[in-house]
Amino acid sequence: MAERRIRIDEITKIEGHANLTVEIEDEELKRVIFGVHEGSRYFEAFMKGKSYIYLHELAGRICGICTVAHELASVKAVENALGIQVPENAEKLRELMLISSHIQSHILHLYFLALPDYMNAESVISLTLTHKNLVKKAFRIKEATNYMTSLIGGRAVQPCTLKVGGFTKRISKECIERYRKKMKEIYPLLVETAELFLSLEYPPYERDNEYLALYNGKSIPLYDGKIKSTHVEFPAEKYMEHIKEYIVDYSTAKRSRIDGKDYMVGALSRLNLNPYLRDEARELAESYRISFPNNRVALINAAQAIENVHYALESLEIADSTKEYEPKKINVGRIDGEGIAAIEAPRGLLIHHYRIKKGRCTYANIITPTAMNTENIERNLQGYLSEIACESDDVIRVEAEKLIRAYDPCISCSVHVVRVK
Amino acid sequence: MKIGIFSLSCCEGCSVQFLNLEEKILDLLKHFGIENFRLAKEYNEMPVDIAFVEGTPTNREEILKLLKIRKDCNVLVALGTCAVTGGVSAMVNTMSKKEAMEVYGGFPPEMPVDPKPLDYYVDVDYHLYGCPFSKEELMELITSIILGKKYKDKEYSVCVECSLRENNCLLDQGYLCLGPITRGGCKALCPSNGKPCLGCRGPYEDANIKGHIKVLQDIGFSKEEIIEALSLFSYEKLKEVIGWLKEE
Amino acid sequence: MNNLYLPFLAEIKEIREETPDTKTFVISAPLKFKPGQFVELSVFGYGEAPISISGGNGECIELTIRAVGNVTNKIHRMKVGDYVGIRGPFGNGWPIEKVEGKNLLIAAGGIGLAPLKPVIEHVCQNRDKFKEVTLLYGARKPSLMLFKYKFDEWSKHMNLLLTVDEPENGWKGHVGVVTTLCDKIKHVSDTITLMCGPPIMMKYTSMVLIELGFPPSEIYLSLERNMKCGIGICGHCAVGGVYVCKDGPVFSLNRAIRFIEKPHEVQGVLD
């Protein structure tokens, strides 16, 4: 067999615009190029000069799927920079909001983007014809989680209640109770979802990846923690010493390495690094003979489904202990400073870093999960596709897309700017 | 009827908002075929009857894509703030090219194009305002199309809906709120949640922008603060007023 | 309690095409009405629009409707046997009693002939009650003239003066705006004028009539305004302290001039 070149100009069912080129020569994989061709969006450029009160509003607009994570990371970084203490209940409410948005994002990804691959369906729209109840179930969970996010955030996409130091509105006990009730209501559906996604047949490909996630030694943190990788552990403030960004000429998204190595972030990383799954979730996974840590890349999807169960239970606990929030006037002590915040977005670690002078941003750096994952995606594609290089173009195309989609890449995030040192 | 949802450079929050219609999508599918939706579909067809376009072109490729969509659809709907006003992306137009390039380390990854509203390039039949757009308004538009009604833009400000919700006025409390000049239709979501309006729906036709600038100055906001707020979402639509304010 | 906002259902019995954009709908509504009154027509899902009654027989009313808005466009797409909602009749109507024993001048432009049709029919049936009667009617084109099939009958009872802005299809009649017909009116004294048409037509015709010696108090106009409730509550049609829906829609020119805030705001009666 001679040279083959497989190209997908626009990978569908991922957020943003990316392409893939696979070159195969005599049944041997030569090259894989995972390129991003979304237009650049200059966020870090126009954040400069903006008042600190607007930064999280802008950050939310980096990505429509992880808006909650971006807004939270941003507002937290500003609070760190200005030394503002956030009341405990506000932190808890933020965590609740993050959890419901996580579940929402996972459901969107699992049912709408990933599932059609495993059901031989073209899209979720064709699934509405063949598996109407399944789709309805997905809609029900999505609707419920969106509702929960908007209970705290005002709306699900681009929440509008966050402000530096807390929230803009009163969040009553009743509101929290409604959140709890809704979460309880959809919990059985989340378990069903997990069962479905644990039973799918995923590509068997494994690789000993470097994983990276937040870590606190007692749970699987989303909102706060140190950064831990398979080999090293450091506080978020030290990210620059370990995570180095670079660009390649065929992509508008920047990439990054940790201590010179490509790495993976996301649901699988979280579970691999934090052995604190709640019993219900762990047992559920084990009943399908899946346990963590696990090196099978495509299991990201299963990990997400398991996470849903875990975080649903976590959120019920948090909601129980959260007190009503009353907005207070925030005393901004200083208007200069530097702040870094790391948060777990649905698709992995997210870092926001600002310098603020006289209340205005003078420097912004944002590292998004997809930017962290890009090289890892490319490496794992290389690994997996070389195992199946003898297959037909169509098979390679489908399998490649499956693997890419498993990461739930968020391209819009990754191109907010390209910065070259 | 065939519909397509297209995405240019943006956060894709509007696509997500479209999926957030949840079960209403099933109602929708009784009347429409969603033939083109890259976020959710493997096979995407053209032409379509109604094209919903989110985002704004930021490179030449995307401009060509937009022109092609316009050619291959009957009705083009600008979906969300980026498509309607250029959105936050257009803020880069407030800086000189040189300034923007400096952040890039001096070399751009491609020839950049200034983010502009879609109607700068093509005719737009309907606008759905907001970042993200309002689901109610989308359903209103779709219902109007099905029933053959005229869909009208709301020609009044956010204040109208805000006062109908009996909110405490944020301007009175000293916040920089753009409610009086921003197009209504969002049911005053942000002010109802205690956050001043940032003007994500852009100014409405009849807005008394200069009058509001005076009001803000009387409250005590500086020129810089007002310019900053005005340019957050609608720099392209408010360029002239911002220029006038700078001169003043 | 009688709910004035609640329409009753009425069936479309017949549809007559008048011009390419205007149809007459015969609707089963047993309403007693005065010529010049209007009803609020509901097309459910599309809203309401005030429509002048252009005829009726006690069993049915006729509505002559041009397709311009949501409601009117939709009713143009409806068929015989479809149902609409009706509220009314509302408004004061033309002062026909005042005309009896006097000369009558009817001036209409375009769709403005519709609210005047019941007057014309009343005159035809009770011709002996009126002295001289003249009907001025102008339309943009001959093909846009309403009720052409009635002209022969009408001209037996009155002096029918027609004009168009743009002649077509071998039009042999007068060409020009309505005002250019005014010097053909043979009776000036003791004449009541009833007028309805586009604002610009009413404005210039009024001016010419005043110059010819018609007193403003004897010229009656039917005004159009944004109406929602039809009963003087919603406020939309209010102008200068009167509600066009309940105090009007017919006003004498001298009264109309009195309540205008700024002269050209009232349908451009005067500048």
Added chain:
Amino acid sequence: MLFNPLKTNNEIFITNYGINFTKIVNSVMNMGVKIAKNRISEFLDYLRRRYVLYAPIEKDGISKIGKIESVSEIAFLPYRTKISVKPIFFPPEEKFFKFQKKDGWFELEDYLLQIDEEEKAIFGLRGCDVRALEVLDRYMLSEFQDPYYRKRRENTLIIGLSCDYPRESCFCTAFGGMIPNRYDLWFTDIGSHYFVDIGSEKGRELVNSEFFEEATKEDEAKKIRKINTVEMEINRRTKIDLCEIKKCAQEIKKKANDPIWEELGKLCLSCGKCNFVCPTCHCFDVKDVTNIDGSEGERIRAWDSCHLYEYAKTSAENFRKERKARVRYRIYDKFVFPVMRYGVYACTGCGRCNEVCPAGINIRDVLRRLIS
């Protein structure tokens, strides 16, 4: 004695709306009564058990008139509520009816039938709001009656309360002062007691309950002193004389081409807030809202504002395109047209519009300029 325009125009006040608070007791014949402050909650609870009770409440910094489940919810404010009593009778959004397509026919379901027929008692209304109800009655219950308004408005007992001190923007003295013409009972704080004026037979029945005691001449003097003190304070700020109602209206009408409209047009932001808080503004828009295929829907009316661009727009023309014309229209529709039509002002001096105007347009200043 302050001038009360309503009193002088009594003959044109149409009394037979079927509304319950119009029967006036000749108060000269009756000395008022009083109620001790520590018995007021008992009385209100007594009232709550016999009527559906409405009273001022305060929530999230917004005071308004609300339905009372327990007397402890009532906010005893020294002045009027931020939001007027209007929404109780004329809510911001009202569904007229529901329509449903059935075999080419439509079924209509009138929501009027769902409005509770309740006997209301409103405690703690101020003169400005009570007067506003009188104005609203004229508009909504004249020859054509608004059935939705009427159903809510009927059988309403008005138990007013004099203000302890005015808000900065108040100017009710320009319209006859704190105590209006028509009420069932009127309370005035005189220290340890409330002095109570009786305005109707229904009111008299109420004061026959155990909570009230005879008032003395001294109590009445205290009440008059109290009213005068507060009214003088309002007067000091108001500095406008609107007493000669017809003359004022004529005066304002002459100013149609005054440069003031140009000035105000530049300031006004057309936000409509003044209309929405106004206790007498009653304009509304009507629209149909349907499901996706139009097979069922509702006809809804919602408050509208004459300041909005599309308010006077027809398919042919927009009759008040310019902002200054809209600003002028509102002032005229308060001080000129209602006088021509009903002989009253459609303003009661509550000052809410002054308070909410983001552009700082103050109706008192405008009037002062127009009348001077």
